[in-house]
Amino acid sequence: QKEVEQDPGPLSVPEGAIVSLNCTYSNSAFQYFMWYRQYSRKGPELLMYTYSSGNKEDGRFTAQVDKSSKYISLFIRDSQPSDSATYLCAMAANTGKLIFGQGTTLQVKP
Amino acid sequence: DTAVSQTPKYLVTQMGNDKSIKCEQNLGHDTMYWYKQDSKKFLKIMFSYNNKELIINETVPNRFSPKSPDKAHLNLHINSLELGDSAVYFCASSLRQGEQYFGPGTRLTVT
Numbered sequence: 001q002k003e004v005e006q007d008p009g010p011l012s013v014p015e016g017a018i019v020s021l022n023c024t025y026s027n028s029a030f031q032y033f034m035w036y037r038q039y040s041r042k043g044p045e046l047l048m049y050t051y052s053s054g055n056k057e058d059g060r061f062t063a064q065v066d067k068s069s070k071y072i073s074l075f076i077r078d079s080q081p082s083d084s085a086t087y088l089c090a091m092a093a094n095t096g097k098l099i100f101g102q103g104t105t106l107q108v109k110p
Numbered sequence: 111d112t113a114v115s116q117t118p119k120y121l122v123t124q125m126g127n128d129k130s131i132k133c134e135q136n137l138g139h140d141t142m143y144w145y146k147q148d149s150k151k152f153l154k155i156m157f158s159y160n161n162k163e164l165i166i167n168e169t170v171p172n173r174f175s176p177k178s179p180d181k182a183h184l185n186l187h188i189n190s191l192e193l194g195d196s197a198v199y200f201c202a203s204s205l206r207q208g209e210q211y212f213g214p215g216t217r218l219t220v221t
Contacts (some may be wrong), residue, residue: 044200
């Protein structure tokens with residue numbers, strides 16, 4: 001079993017839809033939870049960073065962490081075609097080593 | 111004013127050759143990393159350096175050797191390249207746990 005599981009998709013939604021992206025994990029030592037966005041042929045860019053259970057909001061993006069269920073989510077409100085990308089969840093314990101999910105490919109259609 | 115830069119962007123070479131990829135960051139971060147992203151987009155850490163000291167060394171063939179001349183630079187040298195080494199290699203740097211900034215990647219193709 002992989003430490004971090006993420007459905008690779010692809011996920012296709014119409015413009016304006018609410019998008020929900022999810023990851024599950026098995027390692028209770030994970031303390032830091034991140035979402036990265038990667039456009040085609042580019043490097044991943046940090047989107048959201050949290051280190052506790054609960055919600056964190058940044059503009060149209062909300063990251064949610066549920067440590068008791070070992071489940072994290074990223075919600076995108078009012079999705080735009082420019083949101084079309086691969087979204088990678090990532091987690092770390094105190095070692096500094098990031099473990100990534102496989103990434104979910106999202107397409108937002110105009 | 112690129113934060114994390116890598117050279118070259120593309121690298122096409124034959125099996126058996128030796129090649130290097132260079133990385134530089136101007137963010138003042140102490141920690142730098144090398145990642146490999148395979149054809150299925152799975153991103154896996156290879157090495158991490160903190161202030162020129164190796165702190166993470168994953169199960170990577172010893173044909174791969176990282177070198178950090180100073181805390182702003184981390185290079186990756188690969189000996190005797192194999193077909194399976196074809197991938198995109200990303201350099202990253204960080205100031206705190208988990209918050210990593212990635213370079214644009216080097217697309218390596220071994221023929």
